[in-house]
Amino acid sequence: MLKTKRSEIGWFILFSGMFLPYCITTTFSYFWPRIYQYARYLRILICFGTVLLSIFLLKKIKRQLIFILIVFVYLGILLYSTKVHNVDLSFYINYAVTIIFMVFFFELAVHRFLTEILNVVWFWCFILTLINLFTIIRYPNGFYIRYDVLSSGAGMPYWFLGNRNLYVDFLLPMMISAILLEFFKGKGQIKFYISILISILTVVFTGSATTILIICIIGFYWSYLKKRNCPKWFDGLYILIAYSIISIMIIGMRQANIFSFIIVNVLNKDITLSSRTSVWQDVLERIPGSPWIGYGYRSGTNFLPDREVMHAHNLFLHILYSGGILAFIALCILIVMCAYVLRKYKKYRLSSIMTTIFLTYLWMEFSEPRIYFPFLFAALTLIWNMPTLEKQIVNKKGKIIKIRWKKNGKQFKNRKIN
Template identity: 25%
Template sequence: MYKNTVFSNDIVLLLFIIPLFTPQSLSLLFGGILEKGFLLWNIMNFFILFFIFLITIKTKKKYTWSFILFWLVYLVCSISVTSDFIKTLNTWIGTAVPIINFALLGNLLIKYSHQKFVVVINKYLTFLLTLNLLLLFIFPQGVVKLQHVFIDGRIADSFKRVNFMATDNTIVQFLIITILFVEIRNYLYKDNNLQRKLVWMISGLTIIILWSGTGLIGYSVFLISATLFLFPKFKKIPLSINMVYIIGLVAFLVIVVLRLQTVFEFIIVKLLKKDISLSSRTEIWDIAYSMFLKSPFIGFGNNSKGWLIEYNWYNYYAHNLILDILLQGGVIVLIGVVLILNYSRMTLRKQPDKYLESLFACCILAIFTLNITESQFLSIYFYIPFILAWLLSTYNPKKLSI
């Protein structure tokens, strides 16, 4: 069906893929003008993809519509509590549009051209991964520096290193998604090519160079689970997606609610050289709890991208996925996230190929681990595994023509 459409051309397809993965450093380079260009690019692509989505028949659209509805509900919650409608809308567009675009593009292509969709994204992410590593050597202090700003507007002397793709703590999700795509490519072609080995090696080297505690833990969880459940020697042992969701919930209760991180004191203090408060995250969580109680249903909006917590004269985000969602959108938005993630779980659970279920289970386990002490609620990298899990389970590649 798609052989004679514009999507059959790799260059045209890249025009829809490139703006989805906007490097974070572009938000600070040249006054952010490049980031604005990518935003306009995404908006233009949205109208094209949404129009094609509306007129296309014989595709299952329920999950994609649920994503669109979810982000509209989130927008309504944010608008209802903001005093700056324009800023809130601009922030929402920058967040929601790339995520919706990925869902639209995947839904339009994966049934008829699943290999092209996976391979082109895989090649582009591998290019970004390699470029990011190269720039790490050229700019060891970061491509740009993000300076901390006091609540009263004063600029602090300290700064955060922003690598080409993201900061030290947040880049690991980009690495995991890049690995996910190269593993899906290997799943489709069964060729175990050189690119697969290079992606794992470059990702590991990147983590070692940055030496972020969050990154090390997230990458290690993915590597260990992949070794046990994916690689040839052990791949007959499946990892259930249900078990991963249970582990994610238990980890939240144990560490964020019950504060039993002392169980992992050896890893946190001895190996990662961090303090038992998880770099003051426990204090930030306490503030997040108290703020949530002030607006439990619709939160405090998104015009600050979640940086709503005042602590030690700085603004912080909640440093936990669930708390971040509750602060920005309250219980209403949290319910929406739970429904979306649970739908992906149910669809993937019915996946007849247990290797594919294990692949996504390993990826999602790593992402859940990362989001205990960070939050990627507004990042496209958080949603990609859940969208792909639904796409590849709904349009089973084993039943599609190769």
């Protein structure tokens, strides 16, 4: 293993090169449109380099092959649909490159550079969210206002990381990386409290129902589940079934009024969820026109040709519209596989953490598909590798220690890997 400090610097440069240009485009593309083109070239190069590095360093990843294969099938279906419908490939390339990088980058984390990469993710998200919080406090009405985002034509305030719906893309990875560092290394409590503080302050100044609920879920884990065995009811498969039922009721059957008390009184939203219900209905009406392969992966104001909507405001609906039933099935297979892993290895110490991650990312994708920063695939990669992660813990010197479980599954002995 590389020396911790040197490797962290290297991973930070790699991670920043992949995401920082796109973070900058979120704000500055409004003033300098060509920055998208330069950022895309850089991201492609970094993604290609990360894949080669993974192939070179990770020689035994048989378990991961099926997961990686389904990811490429999913992206292949989206590419085919995009080409068939002659859609601009730029949005698809950004999406595909980011997902491939996420999967291989976190495979490296699982097998070789666990704490180094977790430290990099935390520090990177910490810097960006701190700068963003400063701009929110300094410019409470917005760093600038965009009038081309909302279909109503009303202005949408933007800060360093974009509008308020985009902050959770960085707040959640920051909190999760701190939790994982505390679990594997025993040094993450201060980072976690800093992460929670920044998240709460960001929500106080801007307000975001998604972020509020995610902070509550993370807080529930930290205060209740952290030192307990994973409860029987806190099961990945149960969560997925409940999530599917709620999604069908609210999106498919248009029965949001059943949850009106939570939507109005808890989330402080109107019953249309800020006009999302009309978008969902519009997208559902168009899907039968190309049910199997969709209409091609697209985003921005051209998502729906005759309506200024950036995306479908739900990941699964977005993919169903973009890649059809085939892409939707491929994505669902990945998620069901991870839900099965959570159930199969429920007695593992990591079970509570990974189930919490699973729940938070499903919720995060409910109202906003994270098409620019799809950390969902990083989360799925970690969950799929839970048996490998469970066997690792890092001592104070940064070396990996293997855990040998006893038959009762509660006590364990440490044995250093040579």
